[in-house]
Amino acid sequence: MCTDDSRHGPGRRALLVTGAATALTLGTMSFASAAEGSQSTQTLTGTLPPGAPDFVYLPVEVPPGTREIRVAYTYTKATVPAGTQNNALDIGLFDERGTELGGEGFRGWSGGARTEFFVRADDATPGYVPGPVRAGTWHIALGPYTVAPDGLPYSVTVTLTHGEQGRTPRPAYPPERARGRGRAWYRGDCHLHSWHSDGRRTPAEIGALARAAGLDFINTSDHNTHTSHAHWADVAGDDLLVMLGEEITTRNGHVVALGTDPGTFVDWRYRARDNRFGHYADRIRRAGGLVVPAHPHATCIGCGWKFGLAEADVLEVWNGPYTPDDEVSLADWDNTLVAYARRGSARWLPAMGNSDAHRDPDRVGGPQTVVLADDLTRTAIQEGLRAGRSYVAESKDVSLTFTATGGKGESAGIGERLRVPADTPVTVTLEAKGAPGCTLHLVTDQGTLYTSAPLPASGEGSATWHTTPSYAAYVRAELRHPATTPPLPGPLAAFTNPLFLGT
Structure with missing residues (x-):
């Protein structure tokens, strides 16, 4: 075993332009060939400064006859003033095909x-791609998310x-069809x-929770990796459609690739100012997926x-659980409906809701999107979502x-126009x-024009409202819990x- 602790990043790094963004390349780790069964180890230490690029690459020269590459890393949390971001460092790997x-070089x-x-x-470790x-020259990718x-x-x-x-094992993917009920309302969680x-949670654990939540379909959406795609075949069944995707987690927002072809990977290493998102949105669609911006007003850094x-x-x-940023997202989305209804735009943007569940106590299926689809297939569910034939419910x-x-x-009905x-x-x-x-609430382009009395203990009730297209360009419905901080509205139970009304 050989160890080299002498190389320190800041003194040996060079700027390298890679595509749309400037990246930092550190000094190379070079390994020599060695006897079968032996191991070789090297360590590099350094300090990244404030304002470091989004991605820092550590080249690793891998010799012939290497069976496995294993990477471990640590970084130091600082003592920072109140309100100042502390250190956070992400990591990944690219193989000899480059960064x-x-x-094609992505390996996890x-x-x-x-x-x-x-x-x-x-x-390979979950999140990483097994293969030769x-x-x-391989590259370890470091992502200084925040720097003290x-x-x-x-x-x-x-x-x-x-x-x-x-x-290398041959991947097995879940089928694109489950046993549906024909044209019906299907419940799903796509984040x-x-x-x-x-x-x-393992895929098997998520599948069990999805069934318990009454879901008919789910979509996988792990951050910046597609490696789970080959681990859902045993989870899917006649009663559960498993679609495949990714959460592309950029520094300027997250987007769910919903229902892409098996094995599809979508890169995330760009910002809005790089003018690259259109290319990768097209990549999602060419792979048969839908482009779904996630939690657009979330307050976490980069979200x-x-x-x-x-x-x-x-x-x-x-x-996830209904919070003030969801209320802002709802209002912002409502404004896009006004633009469509009044200007006669060629398309409008449907809404959905998902749990974004990660671990206990996150609730799979809370909320869930209920879609009117012709069958329980990837294509039919996507068509229903794209057409807006859906509503969102908390359970x-x-x-x-x-x-x-x-x-x-x-x-x-929902998502349609009464002409x-x-x-x-x-x-x-x-x-x-x-x-x-x-x-119960009825919301139009003027705002909320109808509010019912609270529903009885049975939880059942109805509302009837009369209008004309000249008065209301569109109508949508909300179910809300009692307000916790009046006069602000209570959390959603469904929407x-x-x-749309009028010709």
Whole structure:
């Protein structure tokens, strides 16, 4: 075993332009070939300064005859003044094919969820891609998420095991169809994290919780990695459709790739100012997925959505337990409906809700999106979401029926348009179940125009409201719990996508 603690990053680094962003490259770790079964270890230490690039790359020269690469790292938390961000350092790995943005070299990412990982042909740490350890220049990717004023001290240790490589397993993916009920309402949660990123649950545990929550479908969305895709085949079944995706976690917002082709990886190493998001949104769609900006007004660093909504297919308005940032997201989304209804835009942006569950006590299916789809298939669910034929409920216990009818029997449901003249009398009907003590609300382009009395202990109730398209360009429904801080509205129990009125 050989150890080298003498190289210190700041004195040996060089600037390297990679695609849209400037990255930092540290001094290279070089390993020589060694006897089969032996190990070689080197350690690099250094300190990253405030204002460090988003990604810092440590080249590792991997010799022929390497069986496994294992990486461990540590970094130091600082003593910082109140209100100042402390150190946080993410980590990942690229192989000899390079670190090019959108290239083929990606071999895994664990963010800050793990302090060590390994990769070899026959196995890898969750979040990392098993496969041959080929000779060449590999790169450990460090992501200084936040850096304290005095800098971010780090230490990276690389251990190579020499010997014959194992056989890479052939991935098995879940089917794109489950046993549905024909055209029906299906419940799903499309933002979930397993132990392949920063979650603490296995795919099997998530599947069991999804079934207990009454879900018909889920979508995998681990941060910046697709490695869980090959671990869901045994979780899916006739009663549960498992779609595959990723949460692309950039420094300017997160986006869920919903229902992509198996094995699809989407890069995340760009900001809004780099003008690259359109390319990667197209990458999601070319892989058969939907582009879903997640928790757009979340207050965590890097979580707020700054890429605009032109590329979005659906917007995640409600994320996990209902909080004030969800209320802001709901209001902001409502403003996009006004623009569509009044300007005659060619498309509108449907909303959805997901749990973003990571670990106990996070509740899978809280909330869940209920979609009217032609069948329980990947394509049919995506079509229902894209069309806005859906509502969001806090649990399987809550259900809604929401329709509008015209004077001659014309009717429309959630996500549809009732095409009648501007002065036509329209009757809007809302029925709710499973929401005791909640109030029913009807919201239009003018705001909330109807509020019911609290529902009885049975949780069932209905509302009927009369309007015209000239008075209300659209109507959507909300179920709300009692207010906790009046006069602010109470937390949502459910909400629908809109019904549009008029020709």
